[in-house]
Amino acid sequence: MRRLLLLRHAKAERSAAGAADQERNLIERGRSDAGKIGRYMAAHGLVPDRVLLSTALRCRQTWAHAAEAFRPQPPAASSPALYNATPQALLAAVRETPAAARTLLVIGHNPGLHELALLLIAAGDVEERERLREKLPTCGLVAIDFAFDDWVTLHPRCGRLERFVSPRTLAATS
Numbered sequence: 001m002r003r004l005l006l007l008r009h010a011k012a013e014r015s016a017a018g019a020a021d022q023e024r025n026l027i028e029r030g031r032s033d034a035g036k037i038g039r040y041m042a043a044h045g046l047v048p049d050r051v052l053l054s055t056a057l058r059c060r061q062t063w064a065h066a067a068e069a070f071r072p073q074p075p076a077a078s079s080p081a082l083y084n085a086t087p088q089a090l091l092a093a094v095r096e097t098p099a100a101a102r103t104l105l106v107i108g109h110n111p112g113l114h115e116l117a118l119l120l121i122a123a124g125d126v127e128e129r130e131r132l133r134e135k136l137p138t139c140g141l142v143a144i145d146f147a148f149d150d151w152v153t154l155h156p157r158c159g160r161l162e163r164f165v166s167p168r169t170l171a172a173t174s
Contacts, residue, residue: 002146002154003162004094004120005041005048005105006048006113009010010034010139012058022083026061033167037104038066040170046143047061048105051076054083059107062139069146074105082108097151104151117142120154126159132164140166 010030015021022088026034041047047070057076067073081089090112097104106113114136121129121144132142144159 001102002151003046003103004144004146004159005046005119006136006142006144007037007062007066007105007107008110008113008136008138008140009054009056009058009062009107010037012138022054022056024058026058026065030058030138031061031065031103034065036064036167036170037141037165039065040067040165041141042069043124044105046141048074048101048103050074050097050101050103051105051107052082052097053078053107054085054109055080056083056109057063059109060165063107082106083108085112087112087119088171090116091119095152095154099150099152101151117144119156120144120159120168121161122157122159128164129161132161137166137168 010026010033012024012026012030051063051074053063053076060078063076081093085108094104115134142164143162145162146159
């Protein structure tokens with residue numbers, strides 16, 4: 001079995017005129033939300049063996065705040081190919097993951113991350129799937145389980161939505 005965790009970066013500042021999109025910082029809410037999601041992941045056994053993330057500053061900062069919850073921290077690698085990547089580019093990156101990594105966390109951007117989640121999920125809780133179909137919010141976490149043993153076999157509609165949470169839904173349940 002394999003588990004893919006998809007995490008949209010946390011809330012970042014708006015783009016400023018003439019500023020590079022890749023250099024947008026997280027705002028205070030984003031830093032707080034990323035920490036909450038990291039603590040949730042650690043408390044619920046959603047510990048990645050490997051982390052792939054976009055090179056955008058907001059993705060790197062999201063991981064930095066989430067990673068504080070993990071001891072030891074899982075190895076992470078940034079890839080320019082994940083910046084505003086299409087679902088197909090994200091799928092290709094996941095397929096390149098070594099088989100030794102049973103749980104993979106990908107931190108990236110919408111719309112690609114959201115579209116990838118919808119592309120991969122074939123089963124799971126109907127209400128959660130409908131909620132996900134509507135929106136993948138900032139710092140939203142999607143956990144998808146697969147019944148195979150090598151990432152290279154990943155293909156559309158082969159996953160089961162294990163859970164879908166966001167800082168807002170965590171606040172509503174506590």
